[in-house]
Amino acid sequence: MEKGLVKIYCGEGQGKSTSSLGRALVCASEGKEVFMIQFLKGRHTGTLDYLKRLEPEVKVFRFEKMNRYYEELSEEEQREESINILNGVNFAKKVLTIGECDVLILDEILGLVDLGILNVEDVIHLIQAKPEEMELILTGRNLPEELVNEADYISKIGIVKKADSEA
Template structure:
């Protein structure tokens, strides 16, 4: 049995979610079960396009708003924070019931930035996984205190060439 890895895609650059989705497609090509849980994006085209990849790749978003979290009022943010914590709880359930071979937690690191969850919540997620399950987390900032929970960190940065 292959040992799973915990991988982080982080940094200021664009393309972290696309990279994670590419890894999902690659895993689906190897007949693996993939679950993607998206955070902080609201309901958007990206979520809907992801649903076209079902049944090989199952995509979930627990947010109700069509706008990204950063554009919401304080009241709407509180409501969406509850929804996103439900998404984190769903991730724990997926891991504890062994419903996937690969779990992608898209923009989960942003939940730390907004104070929606704590680093200990991510540590508990990592503890709930079977040894052979791969987890991929994305977000801009990866806190050093979680270094012990991951196997690989890839930083994605954008380099502006000739003002483009």
């Protein structure tokens, strides 16, 4: 059995989640079981409903309960949502510990570090819990320096040109 790599998709540009989803589709087409745990996406059901159509090959999980992005929530709502987010992190730990899938994507987990919900050491512990043969993909805008040596592959996605309408 081949060694599963640790991959990180990071940067200011859009497309990190899309890139990880593309990788998920490739792996699913190879007969691998893929889990994607999405953080900081809220419960925007349109996207989630569509992603659920990829099951059973790609299983997508969101633990957040609010219909808005984390940054848009009041302080009280953020405290409540942080509990839900940490439930998602605990689920990821369980998946890693028992090797429940071939590919695990932790979408926007680096954003949890940016927001102070997790620290870098928490992410390192997740990486170290990865079974040898499992592929682990992490995404987020900012890449803490401490994670560089933990990854086998890092892709930085940046903005080359931005339309005036998006400014």
